[in-house]
Amino acid sequence: MRQNFHRAVGHFSLCFYFLIVLMGCSKSAPKESGQWNWPEQMHIAAPGRSGLAKYVSWASVLEADTGMAVRVIPETNHGISMGLVKSGKMLLSSGSKSILSHIIEGLEDQATDENGGFQPRIVWIHDLANSGFFVRSDSEIQTIYDITVGTKFSVWNMRESTLNPYRSLLAWIQVDESSIEWINAGSFESAMRAVSEGRADVAFGFPASPLMNELAAAPHGLRLLDLNSDQDPAGAKRWQSISPLYSFGLIESGIDEARQHWGSVGYIFNITSENTDEELIYHLAQWLDEHFEDYEDNYGTNRYMSLHHLMEALKTTFVPVHPGLIRYLEDLGLWTDAHRIRQEENLRLLKRYEIAYSEAKLLAKDKNIEVNPLNDEWLSFWQSYKVVQKIPKLGQHPSLTERADPVYPE
Template sequence: MNKFLMSAKVAVASAALATGLSHGVEAQEYDWPRLMVIATPGTSTGSFASTNGWGPIFQQETGTTVRIVPEDSELMRNRRLTEREDVAIASVSAAEMASQTEGVGGYASARAIPQRILWHHNDTPWGFVVAGDSEIKSLEDIGKGGVRVTEGVFSPAIVSVVTEALPGFIGLTPEEAQEQIEYVPASSYGENCRSVVEGKSDVAYCSPISSVLSEMEGAPGSIRWLPMDPANKEGWSRFLNFRGMTIPSTISMGVKTANGVDSMTSNFVYAVPVTADVDFAYNMAKWLHQSYDAYKGTHALASRMSVELFRSYLNANPIPVHEGTVKYLREIGQWSDEDDAWNSAAIKQMDAWVEARQAGMKAAMEQGIEINFENEEFLNLMAEHTKDLQPFRSRL
């Protein structure tokens, strides 16, 4: 078990007697650690705020002292979880977990250590928005040519979506898109989204939970969202070639105009190292499920931690789930033999990436090549070791 788990044999039943609580979760016979450290993104994020919502309730019900540590550096948060093991759980986007495993960017020179999903944390919906009176009724209309699409040059991720993933969904190559679509640059997120109600562009890629979308929804003519048909498997497959960890889903939060529209989400999960104790993961999953009603109102994003939403997310998730979580989900009828099949495949895929990257680093040391993500010779060596591996991408 990780160093953060300072065992004090604090029984849940004892905590219940000490606090006078009668919540059902206290009946479980598990000796919680004295201290549990959870790492999240920085203090200005919803992940930090929502974890601070359920943390105190967990502390009260179990007797465990909870420390929530904000860590803006994705690389350091990952290292503290997997290498230093001085945190128990980390809040991280599933896309970031894939990058950590595959050694993308700055992770190229980080130690390759496997992780597992403990529970679903939150999700951010995204979609393509147009003015309410726009003649564009579907994404396919964009492929007819003469359509202006906002290119948020402030964000490489948004640039990739509109110049590569979106064209892929409607059957265009990035090169064809450059010829048929007029891209309108925007220097900020607000400018990016407002462009469609200001008449500067026809289509923008935005999140319906952003405050600027409420402003746009109240503008003359309001706004509409272009649906992404979940039955369009070929289109989604091409989209995922560029945005592999996006989850096709129906928008259920944010501005009213977006609710019920088939689109996509970017999901955050709570991750644990592969070495996390099975009983610990099992009981954490059990608590997060059984105490949901007690903490769901502490923050808007805490309401995204229901077992139902987690189950829905698992239908497309490609990242391995921890054995303890699997054990609990199976007990409550939320895990099947089919889930075993894809989870086993996900474990093999993660293990293959870890083994290949570890072999690449060993070869670099033997050859005297500097292990640095900015060293092209090192990156070429790692690419050679991982060339036959498939990147993680959402299951359709």
């Protein structure tokens, strides 16, 4: 299988090269799968270099097996990726709960005329993401409860979304924000280097980021501060009252200094639009399930793309499932009444956002307010509209049978 994969990647990379140069690629005729004929082409928007490599790791196998030309296009801007999915120009892209909530809720740079109110649908599991707060290994801060007056927090910008996990941590440990020294490093890399070089005490980071390997190997190294919600459920609940998207658990990937420590964990989904053909998604889900062993070892985190992890992720997500995937899970006997009820709940809330965003845009334009994320007047108008309409923030559910407590914008 490994030899076949390398051959497939070579063919796939060649196709990708000609896509960029000539916007075309030779392909064999799509193969039949029972009564199903795969389309001639499938387009995927991949976020960044790691996203590109991960998609190619299984899309190349899909291409070789079905005869489709599967074209993976790198796109670092998640808003643009989801806009391409929404328009139907791309079939798939990956979306974390944070990215999807920003686009659905129309937050910050996603409060565009095009993206707000997007109706994403889950196709399959993409990955398992981890994050947490890091200090230098020789830091006197041993636990989150050692953070106190004068602690230096390093951030990559001062936007609300960037500050949310820091503010949530302060709520957990009940430390006032004004007692913290904030260092705006200007980028994620600079924020993490500020900790590594001793110019800051704490930074929020991602254990699987390539940068973390470098910093962990530096003379002073890194250490993760545990976010153990089992030991302090009241603190975790205070966090979630500010940032309901987060859940906590043991980190299983990334640098050794983070593994088997508690951080924030969350599944990332393969996302399509609500208008994507049901039959295509049914057969794509079936292929991803039945061919899991063919691509599992082709990329480090492909082990999270199993049916088991998909079912785990569906227990807590606020994102609706595509009808094609629902049909496939029904055929397997895995789609239950509890899943149906959760699906209806998630659909209702996302529909509220879609309707509210459309209404707010019309009202704003009537008032000559430009719908533009760079326009503070529009951002304030949309935020106020959500407050008046009492639309709760999107958040992770505690379990399949327990709904998330509503957290309303202020």
